[in-house]
Amino acid sequence: MKVSQAVEWGLHCAILLAQVPGDSPLRREVLARHYDLPEAYLSKTLQAMTRAGVLQATPGPRGGYRLAGPAERLTALEVVEAVEGTAEPFTCQEIRQRGLAAATPEECKRPCTVNSLMFQAHQAWRETLRTVTIADLVSRVPHSIRARNRRLLAG
Amino acid sequence: MKVSQAVEWGLHCAILLAQVPGDSPLRREVLARHYDLPEAYLSKTLQAMTRAGVLQATPGPRGGYRLAGPAERLTALEVVEAVEGTAEPFTCQEIRQRGLAAATPEECKRPCTVNSLMFQAHQAWRETLRTVTIADLVSRVPHSIRARNRRLLAG
Numbered sequence: 095m096k097v098s099q100a101v102e103w104g105l106h107c108a109i110l111l112a113q114v115p116g117d118s119p120l121r122r123e124v125l126a127r128h129y130d131l132p133e134a135y136l137s138k139t140l141q142a143m144t145r146a147g148v149l150q151a152t153p154g155p156r157g158g159y160r161l162a163g164p165a166e167r168l169t170a171l172e173v174v175e176a177v178e179g180t181a182e183p184f185t186c187q188e189i190r191q192r193g194l195a196a197a198t199p200e201e202c203k204r205p206c207t208v209n210s211l212m213f214q215a216h217q218a219w220r221e222t223l224r225t226v227t228i229a230d231l232v233s234r235v236p237h238s239i240r241a242r243n244r245r246l247l248a249g
Numbered sequence: 250m251k252v253s254q255a256v257e258w259g260l261h262c263a264i265l266l267a268q269v270p271g272d273s274p275l276r277r278e279v280l281a282r283h284y285d286l287p288e289a290y291l292s293k294t295l296q297a298m299t300r301a302g303v304l305q306a307t308p309g310p311r312g313g314y315r316l317a318g319p320a321e322r323l324t325a326l327e328v329v330e331a332v333e334g335t336a337e338p339f340t341c342q343e344i345r346q347r348g349l350a351a352a353t354p355e356e357c358k359r360p361c362t363v364n365s366l367m368f369q370a371h372q373a374w375r376e377t378l379r380t381v382t383i384a385d386l387v388s389r390v391p392h393s394i395r396a397r398n399r400r401l402l403a404g
Contacts, residue, residue: 129345235362
């Protein structure tokens with residue numbers, strides 16, 4: 095099981111965009127330079143976040159990306175799923191319905207116990223990410239870093 | 250993010266082994282036939298479960314696999330991690346320490362807020378799987394299937 099590296103980028107970019115004074119858009123190259131990320135790859139992440147409605151993209155020379163809504167209402171889950179997708183990590187192939195003791199359709203009215211458990215585990219994972227907002231994450235960044243970001247982003 | 254298909258196999262095999270009367274070992278081909286699984290691939294899963302101490306392998310013509318301990322003490326997490334490994338799905342590349350606003354070593358005494366959050370989410374996932382035993386999962390299998398298994402496994 096692996097969470098893609100772009101999730102780290104997406105969360106950090108959202109955290110940074112939440113710190114931009116006056117909510118002005120940040121250009122892609124500014125975001126890439128801020129964290130020393132490969133711009134072409136970051137571009138895909140930012141586009142995915144835009145498609146998912148997490149970011150708002152403004153075209154043009156003074157354009158860029160901003161959060162689509164207030165950081166207080168944007169959950170970490172929305173950012174993570176914007177980047178990683180919303181597919182269930184566990185896909186049940188219903189092996190209970192195969193082989194010598196194959197369950198009958200009658201016996202499969204309730205979901206497979208293995209499938210239910212894996213689904214529950216994923217829900218617990220999602221729930222942890224749903225209860226934290228990007229504003230919460232900003233508040234956990236050390237003051238000195240936030241002050242440095244303010245200076246850089248205002249310039 | 251993707252949980253490997255073998256996790257379904259591993260959990261179902263553990264659930265089945267917990268239902269074997271008299272705790273006798275089941276041969277690999279019996280397990281494969283029971284769920285109509287490809288024996289060569291299943292073999293890797295059973296070996297991983299044995300290495301992790303979840304199963305006990307008995308060699309020889311009457312040998313096979315049994316649970317290494319009571320199903321009441323074997324958690325779903327142990328089975329899942331035996332098959333899937335115990336690596337964290339999210340690996341932090343510490344991008345906070347890179348780029349224009351790079352955090353100093355002083356500012357990194359506490360773990361990165363993104364890393365901590367993803368770690369917490371994974372712990373919630375693990376916790377869900379840790380609180381359920383293989384015996385619990387057996388008890389959730391429909392009675393009619395368990396009766397069929399008993400007949401098949403006694404034969």
